[in-house]
Amino acid sequence: xxxxxxxxxxxxxxxxxxxxxxxxxxxxxxxxxxxxxxxxxxxxxxxxxxxxxxxxxxxxxxxxxxxxxxxxxxxxxxxxxxxxxxxxxxxxxxxxxxxxxxxxxxxxxxxxxxxxxxxxxxxxxxxxxxxx
Amino acid sequence: xxxxxxxxxxxxxxxxxxxxxxxxxxxxxxxxxxxxxxxxxxxxxxxxxxxxxxxxxxxxxxxxxxxxxxxxxxxxxxxxxxxxxxxxxxxxxxxxxxxxxxxxxxxxxxxxxxxxxxxxxxxxxxxxxxxx
DNA sequence: TGTATTGTATTATTGTAAATAATACATTAA
DNA sequence: TTAATGTATTATTTACAATAATACAATACA
Numbered sequence: 001x002x003x004x005x006x007x008x009x010x011x012x013x014x015x016x017x018x019x020x021x022x023x024x025x026x027x028x029x030x031x032x033x034x035x036x037x038x039x040x041x042x043x044x045x046x047x048x049x050x051x052x053x054x055x056x057x058x059x060x061x062x063x064x065x066x067x068x069x070x071x072x073x074x075x076x077x078x079x080x081x082x083x084x085x086x087x088x089x090x091x092x093x094x095x096x097x098x099x100x101x102x103x104x105x106x107x108x109x110x111x112x113x114x115x116x117x118x119x120x121x122x123x124x125x126x127x128x129x130x131x132x
Numbered sequence: 133x134x135x136x137x138x139x140x141x142x143x144x145x146x147x148x149x150x151x152x153x154x155x156x157x158x159x160x161x162x163x164x165x166x167x168x169x170x171x172x173x174x175x176x177x178x179x180x181x182x183x184x185x186x187x188x189x190x191x192x193x194x195x196x197x198x199x200x201x202x203x204x205x206x207x208x209x210x211x212x213x214x215x216x217x218x219x220x221x222x223x224x225x226x227x228x229x230x231x232x233x234x235x236x237x238x239x240x241x242x243x244x245x246x247x248x249x250x251x252x253x254x255x256x257x258x259x260x261x262x263x264x
Numbered sequence: 265t266g267t268a269t270t271g272t273a274t275t276a277t278t279g280t281a282a283a284t285a286a287t288a289c290a291t292t293a294a
Numbered sequence: 295t296t297a298a299t300g301t302a303t304t305a306t307t308t309a310c311a312a313t314a315a316t317a318c319a320a321t322a323c324a
Contacts, residue, residue, distance in 0.1 A: 011281085011282060011283085012282080012283075013282085013283090022235060025235045025236065026234075026235055026236075037298075037299060037300085038299080038300065038301090039298090039299085039300095047283080047284085048283060048284045048285075049284095050283075050284070050285085051282085051283060051284080053300080053301075053302095054282095054283095056300085057300095057301085067299090067300060067301090068291080068292080068299085068300075069290060069291045069292075069299065069300040069301065070290075070291035070292030070293070070298075070299050070300070071291080071292060071293080071298095071299065071300085072292095072298090072299060072300080073299090073300080082236070083260065085235060086237065086259075086260045087260050089228065089231070089232045089237065090245060090258070090259055090260055092228055093225075093228055093229070093232070093242070093245065093246070094245070094249055094255070096221065096224055096225055096228065097225070097246060097249050097250055098249070098255065099221070100221045100225070101250065102158075103154060103157045103158055103217060104157065104158070104214070105218065105221065107250045107251055110225070110246065110250050111246060111247065111250055111251065113222060113225065113226070114225070114229060114242065114243060114246045115243065117226055117229050117230070118229055118233065118239045118242050118243055119239055119243065123226070123230065126222070127218075127222060128215065128218045128219050128222055143310085143311055143312085144311080144312075145311080145312090169269075169270060169271085170270080170271065170272090171269090171270085171271095179312080179313085180312060180313045180314075181313095182312075182313070182314085183311080183312060183313080185271080185272075185273095186311095186312095188271085189271095189272085199270090199271060199272090200270085200271075200320080200321080201270065201271040201272065201319060201320045201321070202269075202270050202271070202319075202320035202321025202322070203269095203270065203271085203320080203321060203322080204269090204270060204271080204321095205270090205271080
């Protein structure tokens with residue numbers, strides 16, 4: 001369920017947190033679903049329990065999951081996670097576009113690209129590529 | 133010319149590299165402009181010469197600048213940097229949109245937001261915010 | 265020709281944060 | 295009571311950025 005990239009610059013606990021968010025937003029994990037126990041997941045992934053604990057703690061802090069000593073950790077209302085995900089993505093998108101414009105990229109170029117990808121699904125569309 | 137954020141998670145040499153790219157793309161640094169000497173810039177910024185050297189070396193590796201022992205470091209063709217910058221930004225933008233769609237964000241929501249920001253300059257536009 | 269300035273390379277050391285290791289404690293369920 | 299769970303603590307290890315201190319190589323210039 002969780003997969004790690006050990007070559008990534010991102011810390012393991014952040015990777016776990018990100019994956020948790022995607023699993024919830026993507027509907028793989030549903031409300032009240034029980035998550036693997038800290039020690040169990042640590043074993044499966046071959047990492048230290050403290051690392052998993054750190055990820056779970058952060059997920060709980062932002063309201064993605066709820067942990068209860070003796071019972072386990074459970075997915076909380078996915079709407080919370082969806083909200084988190086959307087805010088995060090739109091913030092990234094806004095910052096990216098803002099910076100791109102500051103450094104001379106044409107608004108029309110951006111709009112055209114976003115349309116091609118977003119509406120037409122033309123993922124091959126590349127505004128930096130000259131067509132031959 | 134170069135400014136560092138010592139609280140940033142990004143290493144100093146990466147910050148320098150990013151700033152170099154922006155200075156070139158933004159036209160502040162023009163073709164064949166001589167850059168500060170490694171030791172000089174290190175002094176100015178209060179960092180180790182090795183750190184500046186690492187940044188310059190990476191900038192040269194990707195073709196942003198050219199360094200010659202005994203002479204100095206110079207800005208190479210800005211078109212190279214612009215190409216690098218555009219490719220990088222559009223790649224980020226594409227990945228961001230692709231992922232957002234995979235996790236349920238509506239294409240129209242993205243298009244609307246990009247239009248508001250990009251064409252109308254409405255940077256306050258926030259699709260995740262309910263208006264009152 | 266020498267001297268200073270420049271880029272480049274090397275080795276050792278330090279500082280920081282992630283990750284591990286090893287426990288211990290608290291709560292819950294069976 | 296026992297086992298499984300989350301939580302907390304302290305110490306250690308590891309990786310990497312950054313520093314420190316040199317040394318070498320190429321160029322410019324007086």
